[in-house]
Amino acid sequence: MNLVKNILVLGAGELGTEILHSLANHPARNEHNISIAVLLRASTISSTEQSKIHQLDALRSLNISFVTGDIVNDAQHTLSSLFKPYDLVISCTGFIAGKGTQLKIAHAVLSAKIPRFIPWQFGVDYDVIGPGSAQDLFDEQLDVRRLLRSQSETAWLIVSTGMFTSFLFEGGVGIVDVQRATVRALGGWENKVTVTAPTDIGKITAEIVLGERQAGEEVFANKPIFIAGDTVSYAKVARIVEDLTGKPFQKTVLTVEDVEEALARDPTNSLHKYNVVFGQGRGVAWDVGETWNFKAGIPALTAEEWAKMNLV
Template identity: 25%
Template sequence: MADPIKKVAVIGASGNLGKEIVQELLKAGFEVTAFAREDSQSKFPPNVTVKRVDYQSVDSLTSALKGLDAVVSAIATVAIGSQTPLVDAAISAKVRRFIPSEFGINTRIAGGTAIGNILQGKVKTLDYIIGKSQENPWFTWTGISSGIFFDWGLQFGSVGFDKRTKTATIYDSGDEPVQASNLPFLGRVVAAVLSQPEKTANQYLSVASFNPSQNQILKIVEAKTGEKWKVEHASTAEQEKIGLEKLSKGDYSAFSNLLRHRIYADGAKRAVEGEDNAIGLLGLQEEDLAATVEKWLDE
């Protein structure tokens, strides 16, 4: 049996997802090191070691990674391409596990699509990691697809529900189930992956807190508030058209439009249910959709 993973570096530890990963790793008993740029003003919990690094320097990163067992990258999508020096440094420092910034849609099945082209940084990074793992069998990886960030999306409106105006935007029929994960849940997923290194080595895992349809969410918000919400119907085909037009002009805000088409279109089949949801492998359980929605309404 391989030695347990105990010492973990988190990249992007001050971000929305990174903060939750750090908290859940600490709760699970891991020793956490947060990497930050030299000029970063980010604050971290007192029980987290902070190392200042140059993300473009393999030497700087290698030095910071010495003695650590795993790297978890939670950097934002716009910075995805900068993970290659981190991968090279991890190998140089003999880090045993790399979890890249895959969180979101499954990039392994997005090839050849417009949204897949936007995510080429993620695709190429994981391809690079897999290649390096094959060259260095002791260097392992785990990819984690989470679907949409549900609790974050409720808070910032990207899920299509506005509690101030009691308005819901429903795409197509609103009956299509969608892969969705809460941020703290993803922190627990990462902790579970690293707690079971042999079981999760060199695997691409799709997880979800739950797989709600828009109409299920609408039913919950109306029941909780005791009011009928105003429903605005929209077309995912129109969203795709808008996204492609933006993309043709180099406007990468097209991602949001293309994502709506990809996940909400009737027949999209992007949910991860039953055995497709890797939480069973990890020893985790689905979360309570109604409890998540109600908590957001009460905040």
């Protein structure tokens, strides 16, 4: 296959924006005259919200073009026709799009015979977690993998990132609450979780796709690539926040059994579903020293570095 020349990114949320900026600013972009486009809803492109206008202007300033489409409401064949001009599609539309969307995107990509595809799998190791987990959305991720593995026309790669680093420290997630000085371990204090900051995911993904060491191609080897900023135990997370704030935190363990009982009482609670999976500790952590970015010499923020930049 030839070098990637035309890239379409689906969505410009937190992660999509980081990937777009990193692709646009990568040295290979100008050197090889690579075009970059982003698929956005018509309502987003025409938005009068100042924050949206500012975001779109920033993308335009990077010579990123806009493609009007709606991955939720457009039919598969419509999406396929939108994808067809591109030789790489990167999906940055997460679970908020709803059930069935990831499979629809994958089918549309294959129908369009796109040479390369990076699906929305920026997260945990779904193969290790397996089917039937507490987080039912994960089963569709496995369905996407089965679909991609069943064909040979479209080369693909999955970028496994672990949890976004910010999620460790956001009060609403329930691990660390700085305001209330509380920290909870999911499953146990020695349980570990891999985390990567979206900025680093964007930087590393751009290097995976466009970097010289890959010649742009061989990384699309039809398998996951693992990256990480850090792999930390919940005990270490507690030490980080106590050291940074200089005060003791109340510490509790959220056992898998407790969360499963809570989920049984509230079966649609997405946070409970995630907490069960992370509490079980399978497929949510890997050795940083074995990651693609570590071996490539690409630094990424540790949990402590992120916390120092954002919590102090």
